[in-house]
Amino acid sequence: MSSTVASANIAITKTPPRADVPNDLDAFWLPFTPNRAFKKRPRLISRAKDMHYYAPDGRALIDAAAGLWCVNAGHNRAPIVEAIRRQATELDFAPNFQFAHPQAFALASRIAALAPADLDHVFFCNSGSEAADTALKIALAYHNVRGEGSRQRLIGRERGYHGVGFGGIAVGGMVNNRKFFGSMIAGADHLRATYDREHQAFTKG
Ligand SMILES: Cc1ncc(COP(=O)(O)O)c(C=O)c1O
Structure with missing residues (x-):
């Protein structure tokens, strides 16, 4: 069963998880993790704000590693959330094979300007x-x-x-x-x- 939430000019269809699929820890393989040990005593993080992660029971944990060194500006910061939201609304994906998004050029130029000396070109990757x-x-x-x-x-x-x-x-x-x-x-x-x-x-x- 699914419900539809309509607002001014968008409609979001919300599909709840399938009730007939058991919610267990089996299907997901974690990288660089002893999976059997983890699944006996899972360490779950369910949300984050600024420098803290929060466990499902509400405990705050300091995220001293900033994600995997990739959330250095802090978690869930309002200006960043807004920038992500704004971009997804404008264009969520454009291929770089034979097409391109103007913002990719803008970002590449800014990175090239910041980079030292003759590092003038940028090749974007996913990881x-x-x-x-x-x-x-x-x-x-x-x-x-x-x-x-x-x-x-x-x-x-x-x-x-x-x-x-x-x-x-x-x-x-x-x-x-x-x-x-x-x-x-x-x-x-x-x-x-x-x-x-x-x-x-x-x-x-
Ligand atoms: C030097 C170096 N190269 C590659 C990687 C792999 O990055 P990713 O986990 O985004 O694939 C890392 C991640 O820690 C790294 O430190």
Whole structure:
């Protein structure tokens, strides 16, 4: 059953969750999480405001990591909520394949103006993982079009994390993240991690 809420010039159809599908923790696989342990003692966050997350029982938790370092301006801030709302009302999605949204050009220009020296072009991605893989592809293609297509070595750091795409896992230095995925991409190698406990004792722990 669904209900329709009508206002001035929009109609929103609200469909409640299907009653015949059990609401359990089984279907959703969490990344980088021991799933069986999590599902025995789930840690759920149901809302957020400014620097706090809130558990379903109302407990406030300080979000010291700003999401995954991506909510640095705070959660649920009125001007940001309004900007998201305004954009969704105007245009929720436009493809970048052969078409483009004027705001994407405006944002790219602003980023290029902020970026140092000759970093003048912007390639938008949906995640850090996609950005890491794209950066590796751009590096390979750059040498290829310069006539140096044999330059294919990709060098990362031991202990580095560059996301969950094949490229990012290959240059990343987290061995456990690649052990199930065969030969990954060829030509990746690693330098030592920059972490040096003897000289960086203040980072202990
Ligand atoms: C350096 C670096 N690369 C890639 C990623 C992956 O980003 P995402 O989780 O958005 O795919 C992260 C995320 O922490 C990162 O720190």
